[in-house]
Amino acid sequence: MTLGEFEDMMDSCVRCSKCKFIPQLVIQSKRFSSICPSIDYYNFHAYSGGGRMITANAYHKGRVELTPEMLDVIYRCTNCGGCEVSCKWVYELEPNEAIHEIRVAAVEAGAGPMPKHKKYIELVERNKNPYGEDPEKRPAWLTDEITTNESSSTLYFVGCTASYRREEIAFATAKILNSAGEDFRLMGSDEMCCGSPVYRVGDQKKALEIMQANIEQFKETGIEKIITSCSGCYNMLKVEYPRFVKHDIEVIHTSQLIEGFLNEGKIKLNEMVPMKVTYHDPCHLGRMAEPYEKWEGEKIEVLSQVFIYDPPKPDRRGANGVYDAPRNVLKQIPGVELVEMERIREYSYCCGAGGGCKSAYPDFALWAANERLEEAESTGASTLVSACPFCGTNFRDGIESRESSMKYFDLTELVLRSIGGGK
Amino acid sequence: MLEKNVYESFMKIVGERNISQDPAVMDSYAFQWCNEIESAQRGDEPQRFGVRPLAVVLPASTEEVQSIVKACNEHKVTFKAFCTGMGPWAGVSDPRAIQIDLRRMNRIIEIDEKNMYAVIEPYVINAELQSELFPYGLMHHAQGAGPQTSPLASHTSFVGPGFTSPYTGFSGRNVLGVEWVLPDGEILRLGSFDHNGKWFTGDGPGISLRGVMRGWLGAYGGLGVFTKAAIRLFSWPAPKDWKWKTSGTIPEYNWDIPPFWKMFVLNFEEWEEYKAAMYELSDREVTMVATTSAPEGLAALFTNTKQEAIETIFAGLLAKTRNYIVMLVAAHTRREFEFRTKLVRLIMEKYGGNDLIEEGVTVPKPMHYGETVRNMLGGHAFRFSNCFQSTHGGMDTIAMAVRLAQLNQTVKQKYIDKGVIGDDRGLGVWITSYESGHMAHMETPTVYDPTSVESCLGYAAYQDECNQMDLDEALGMPFFIVGDDVHNFYAERTMHYADWIRKIKAAFDPNGVSDPSHYVKGDRKK
Amino acid sequence: MNQTMKDAMIQITGNDRVSDEENVLSQYSGNYPPSLVVWPITTEEVVNIVKWANENSVALVPTSSLGPKLRGSSLPKVENAIVVDLSKMNQILRIDSTNKVAMIEPGVTYDELIHTLKLAGLRPLMPFLPKGSKSVLASCLDREPITIPRFHWDTPDPLLCTETVFGTGDIFRTGAAAGPGTLEEQWEAGQAQKNPMGPSQFDPYRLVQGAQGTIGIVTWISMKCEKLPEIQKFFLAQADDLGDFQEFNYALFRRRLPDEHFMLNSTALSAALGEKKLLSPWILILGVSGHGDIADEELDYRIGDIKDIARESNVKLEENLKDVKSSEIEALLNRASEVPYWKIRAKGECQEVMFTTTLDRVQEFYHVFHEVAREIGFPLDQIGAYVQPMNQGTNTHVGFDLYYTLGEDDSTEKVIMLLSRGQKKLLDEGAYFSRPYGVIIDAVFEKGSPLTVDAMKRVKSIFDPNNILNPGTLCFKEVP
Incomplete structure (x- = not known):
């Protein structure tokens, strides 16, 4: 896809701000209602999924140039896909795809990526x-x-x-x-x-x-x-x-x-690993892990102004990520008590490291990690577990910066302990 | 571009991090849903990019807002503040304008559990406030714009119907104390808050300055900035230990329905029976929700995707659905529940209705109960084409709402036949009653394609015709009759009301810096 | 001047409806006696009076209720004023039972309205036992609290739309009544002037209300009514301290179960009943009703739930107290007071104190006021109290009545002192005088921010630029 192919989609954003929050049915508290670390940290609308779609659209239409600030808008995003999950509750729009395409366009124009990325x-x-x-x-x-x-x-x-x-x-x-x-x-x-x-x-x-x-x-x-x-x-x-x-x-x-x-039955989890843990769904294992299914078919106007796809187009909404496997493993480790954070599965809050942010915008990445850590701490768990070395690195930096008593482990580390191979 | 010294004066107030004048960032504020309709109505090419602000500022406090507004007066810069900002009224109209994005002002200041009010800042969203109120067994009136929009914006500045209106009313009637930065930069505190720091009423001493604050429609951000508001709360009919709990994966979530809740979709063959039943159900206070839409709308209410909605339509829902009321009996006790459900059935039978849920025509899942009270169902209408907007909107009685619905059908059908708006056979309406049946309003959600010039122009023409019809047939004042030109058109046959609003504007905005595009320009100084 | 004034008024209303007779003028005398009283009977006459007053810089004092006038807000505070007495505009213009609304002129009194509404299956939302001559319209404009909080949605309730002649002489219909369309066209379209908001982007009804006649002269209003119940039951409870009812009241607020719901102290209840009763200091009154189909089942469910709440919050609900039957209370509701007005009947004179607060502070304010009364030597058993626990779902109206007899034991002086010192003390302690009358007015406006007064004056200058309407009232001290 190119930006041009996304034009109708970008024109269709209603600027409703759903992309800033987790799907609204699952909001349980004010503190943990948001989905997008970027808008949370930078606040201008341009730093939301919808806002980026608008800026991409503006660029595509030749209204704006790739100014340094616009490049920040484009790149201060972990590309975590959270905005898209929330958007698709209602709309047939793909803000995260548009964000990727504007990055591609920025690189093609010679303006992107950022110096740290180039390095x-x-x-x-x-x-x-x-x-x-x-x-x-x-x-x-x-x-x-x-x-x-x-x-x-x-x-x-x-x-x-x-x-x-x-x-x-x-x-x-x-x-x-x-x-x-x-x-x-x-x-x-x-x-x-x-x-x-x-x-x-x-x-x-x-x-x-x-x-x-x-x-x-x-x-x-x-x-x-x-x-x-x-x-x-x-x-x-x-x-x-x-x-x-x-x-x-x-x-x-x-x-x-x-x-x-x-x-x-190939491995046995025999050793006790006594700890209360909470699990962070990495974006790339969760909502972003859903394969793109190839679709061929027609767009049919079934009612005036209302189109459907025949055969139905596969929805890529984050529903089919790898959510249950890590949880099923954790639950089988003797001694482990799993408590969930408010934002989980397809509406998990990003750790802040992805999309080139850890290298180009370390302050932002660290801030996002701390946001997530605060949520992890609020569960009463002593340990945060995830299944991604990059999330892990960012969380460890966060734990250090906030002097948290929380421990971080990768899922594999706990499994290793429980099969008796850990220290 | 703003002059350097002017830009810097704003920067000094909010800090470098919280101001921008980058064109791309500005465009994310210039772009608004329905700009394409307003531009079409003005005779321009329909498009969503509107006027670009010269800067956007993100204040964090009332004091910062006040300083910004004072600087605007000093430097002759107009401003428009917004919360989440959805719709053309949120954007600026003047080429020399800044946008005040209130996103950083997002605290719940107080929840007074006993006296049932909450004090909120602009960027608290409905879903957040709701979540924080449930532990106290309370809820607020959340406007139909959705769970991601600001209750403060609705209560202080905008029309505010919602799905729970029979039970929670209309936002403009639920306002208590308010903190308001006037267009000249002075901070006005309404009611008891000004006297003893408590927010329990916004009226008096003597006259109520709420009278200049918003009216029925709200001033759409044309008369200063509201920085805090206290709003009335209502009892949330669920046991103390009940928690808002969801499980599952998108889009099939599960939600724990509180005990003593039951949804009905009562269907009546003719409008007359519908009307009698709507009056009685509302008067008797049996329902938290009393919403009517088109049969096509019903297909969208209790499904999770467009595909599902369309399939439901083609599975025969339309043939079995006429004039229906979506109702939610949400009782506090078994006794209350049994009485209410019995009465609902009696009223249904009395007017020859049937329950479409009981008959399996529509099947709300538990999550749809949750979506109903989280005010998410209106958003489902966006699923058809990523876009809809409402015409009409007059608010008075149930009888007027029904008459509007009846008269609207042929007008709407004309545009459906032209293929420029979504086909709901002209039946697409949205009716709700308010305050135990004391009021009702009707609007006509209409699907159009924002990417098609023809569809935008067609929708715009349809809206113009609806407005004319309301004027000619005395059917109340529609939504979006705002801005000087449109006001002039309506005021001539509505007691020249706009002249008075212009005087208010002049008295409270002597320098005309609070963006008047969706309000009025003040009278010129004599 | 007086003759010119009189001629001009006669020109407008005819000879019969203008008077400058001493005995008439004295009935309307405030700080000053008026120069003239005029009784318009049409809106056009009101317009002409207002226009003439503007041209001739003459103050107008609108009034609708006949005496006795306890608050003095509609009595002249300046010299040479014309009293515009609207009591002869006394038509009930329309009753719409489907839409639960009545449209009435200023001279309509409660008993008349109740009677007419009853025929249409409706009842008004009204204050507790108003005086017989009280104008319903004036009561609504005064934001007088109603006894049925369940239906008190917003502060202005039960006031809906109005026709108002602003101080400029312009006629304006507020709310949905403004249009589009004439009233007849609106009725034809199914409307009933139910939406009080607007028109459009301002709420003039909120400016006219509470203005004590300083913004406009209202020539009709539509008002919210309720369906007459098929079946009703009343319950009473007694307590030494309002705190004993607090948990019960708060729980009840949430549920909208009863209709009538208020509290009186024993002095006020005795005064209302016309005889001294043996009662605890506070009496809570609840009326519960059933309507329409399965009315009895509705009554049962409401009573059942109320009783559960009472049990949980240790409140003993009784149909009859030892010395008072609920039927006696029922007889005081949904009607106006007999003549003489019950507040006067007690001791011959009465002065009122009223303010707004939240329920949790009422007992505290009651003590504060008693404390001052004790210091002054005003008998505590001559202080009646009415507590309407819920307005707009959030706040509480408190009214204290000081019953006294002229010339008895320096009581006039004590009342004057108590009004001044007691109200000042209440104000200092945080009582909110949302409807200020009499001696407390200036202190009330000084307590708030000067900007509030400034904003009110900006409003006043729009709707009554020449200050002809009831000058000297509220914070509007300017004279024509």
């Missing part, structure tokens, strides 16, 4: 990761305790953050796979960034190159199934890749995999 994109190209770490050190987390099978058709795609910043997740994932007897291989120093940070900031061309290269590499090595412990990687491989590069590789997130292991 990490260079690092991705040079070092295969946005952190600029040595590619050779990618598997540095791997210990002798872990067994891999380099001839396996199952790949554990570790991802940049778990490889370099959240090694404990990579370790826990691998240990769990071993305990379950699941054969897997790694790409080691050949593993390339999934492209998420490049794609999310609108550098479609480079992102596409990365996607193609990765798929090629997967095919060359005979990969049939990819396991990912990162929600961002999961989203790219499962949802975004198929829009641009054909592949029939199965993509599975650790939460789903562990749920399967438990169902099949």
Whole structure:
């Protein structure tokens, strides 16, 4: 899609502000009623889903140029998709898609992405990761305790953050796979960034190159199934890749995999992990994890001015994200008491890190993490659990900044403890 | 662009972070739903981008609002304040105008549980206030614009029907104490608040200055800025331990219906029977909701997607539905519930009606009960084409509402036949009663396609014709009869009311800086 | 001047409806006696009077009720005024039982209206036992609290639309009555002048009401009525302290179960009943009704729920107290007072104090006022109290009546002192005098922000630019 193809949609925004709040039926308190970290932090309407759709529309119509402030409007957004879930309660609009397209347009016009983004994109190209770490050190987390099978058709795609910043997740994932007897291989120093940070900031061309290269590499090595412990990687491989590069590789997130292991009795959660936890749904594992289903059909005017799609167009409303698997796993860990936050599942509040914000707007990312942490704390839980290394990094920064007594763990870490492999 | 010194004077008030003049940011304020209709009515090309403000400011306090307004007077800059800001009346009209976005003023100042009022700031939204009131067993009157809109805006500045109107009335009648930054920058405090800091009434001493504040329609932001308002609250008919609880995944949520609640959709073959039943049901205070729409509207009320609504229509709902009333018996006790439900059935039988829920024609799920009281059902009308707007709107009696509905049908059908508005066979209305049947109003929600010039022009022409009809047939004053030109058109046959409003405007806005586009310009100074 | 004035008025109304006779003028004497009394019977006459007054800078004091006048708001405060007595405009213009509304002129009194409404199956929303000569329209314009709070939605209730002649001489119909269309066309279209708001973007009815005749002269109003119940039952309860009723009252507010709902102190109830009764200090009165189909079942459910609430909040509801039967109370409702007015009958004279607050503070204010009375030496058993616990769903009206006899035990002096010191004390303690009368007026307007007075004057200058209407009233001190 291009901005032009979205014009009718962008013209149809009624500026109702539903995009600023969680779907209104599920609002339970004033404190936790909002869905969009960006509007919450920056306040001008342009910083909401609808507001960005309007600014994108204004740009498309040639009313405005890509001023520095407009670029901030475009990029101070985690692209979390929350606005779209709320919008679609009523409208057939896709603000999050429009936000992505205006980023693409900004890059095409030579104005985007932001300098910090450009810098990490260079690092991705040079070092295969946005952190600029040595590619050779990618598997540095791997210990002798872990067994891999380099001839396996199952790949554990570790991802940049778990490889370099959240090694404990990579370790826990691998240990769990071993305990379950699941054969897997790694790409080691050949593993390339999934492209998420490049794609999310609108550098479609480079992102596409990365996607193609990765798929090629997967095919060359005979990969049939990819396991990912990162929600961002999961989203790219499962949802975004198929829009641009054909592949029939199965993509599975650790939460789903562990749920399967438990169902099949491949692992046993024996050790007590006594803690009250609350679970944060990562956007990319939740509402954004719903695949784009290809649709072909006609638009029919059934009543004057009222059109429907024949056959019905699949709704992409966030209903089919991975919500239950991590919860089902948590509930089976002995000693764990799961309490829910007010904003969960498709209306979960974003951690603030995504969409290039953690690098370009760290103050905003940290603020959003603290917003979410406050909600987590309000449940009375001692521990926040999620299933995404990038969310985890941002939350850990938040916990430190607010001197919270809350602990953060990835789902895999708790599972590892409970199967007796944790410290 | 504002002059540098003027911009800086605003910046000093709100801080650098809370002011912008970037064109793209400004465009997110210039763009408004129904600008396409107003531009069409003026004879321009229909489009949603309206006048761009020269700056947007985000004040955090009454004092900041006051300073902004004073600076506007000093520098001859007009202003328009809004809360969530939905519709052309929220935008500015003057090329030298700033927008005051009240988003940062979002506190619930006080909930007086016993005396049943809440004091709120502009950007508290209906769903938030509701959520905070339930633990006290209270609710407020939430306007039909939706759960994401501001009750303060509705209570102080805008027409305010809602789904629970039979029980919670009309926003303009539920206002107590108010804090109001007048167009000249002075802070007026209405009623008891001015005397003892308590908000329990907005009237007196002597005359009530609420009389210049809003009228029936509200001043649409044309007479200063309301920074705090106290509003009446009502009993929420649910047990103390009941909690607003949802589960499930979009769009199929579940919601815990309180005990002693039951919905009815009473259907009557003819308007006469409908009318008699509507009077009696409203007079007898049995229902929290008494809403009438088109059969097509019923299809949208209790479904979750457009597809579902359309399927319901084609599954035969239209053939079985005539003039119906969506009712919600929401009782506090079993005794009250049994009496009310019995009486509802008796009235239904007395006037030869049938219950479409009982007959399976429409099936509200528990979540639709929740949507009803969260005032979400009106939004469902947007599902058909992403857009609708209402014509008519006069408010007086149930009899007038019915007459309006009857007369409207042929007019509407004409535009349906032209293919420019949604086809509801001309039956598309929205009627509700108020205050135990003491009043009623009727408006005509009409679907059009905002992306089609032809449809926008067609809808605009339809609205003009509705307005003319209301004038000719004495059917009350429609919504959106605001702004000098439109006022002139109506005032000639309505006791020249606009002359008085112009005098009020002149007395309270001597420099004419509070945007008059959807209000009036003041009389020129003599 | 007086002869010119008289000639001009005769020109407008004819000879019979103008008087400058001393004994007539003295009945209307306030700070000053009027120069003339005129009795218009049409709106046009009112318009002509107002226009003439503007041209000749003469003050007009509109009034509709006949005496005794306890508050003095409609008596001249300046010299050389004309009293415009509307009591002869006394038509009930329209009754619409379907829409529960009556349209009446200023001279219509309660007993007349009640009688006519009854024939149409309606009853008015009205204050407790008003004086027989009280103009219904004036009562509505005075924001007199009604005994049935369930139907008191907004402060102006039961006032709906009006026809008003502003101080400028312009006729204006307020609310939906403004149009579009004539009244006849509106009726034809099914309207009944029920929407009091507007027209459009202002609410002139809120400006005319509470103005004590300073904004416009109202020539008719439409007023909210209710269906006559098929069946009614009354309940009483006694308490030493209003606090004992508080939980019960607050719980009841939420439910809109009873019709009549108010409290009297024993002095006021005895005065109303016309004989001294043995009662606890406070009596709560509830009227419950059933209407239309299954009226008896409605009554049962309402009583059942009220009794549950009473039980939970430890209030003992009784149909008859030892010394007072509920039938005696019922006989005081839905009618005007016999002559003499019950407030006068008690001791020959009466002065009123009234203010607005919230229910939780009423007992406190009662003590405060008693305290001052005790200091002054005014007998506490001559202070009647009426508490209408709920107006506009949120606030409480409190009225204290000071019954006294001229020349008895310095009582006039004590009453004057109590009115002054007692009200001042109440004001200082936070009582809100939303309808200020008499000696407290200036203090009330000083208590609020000067901007409030300024805003009121801006309004006044629009509707009565030459200050001809009841000058010297409220904060409007300017004279024509």
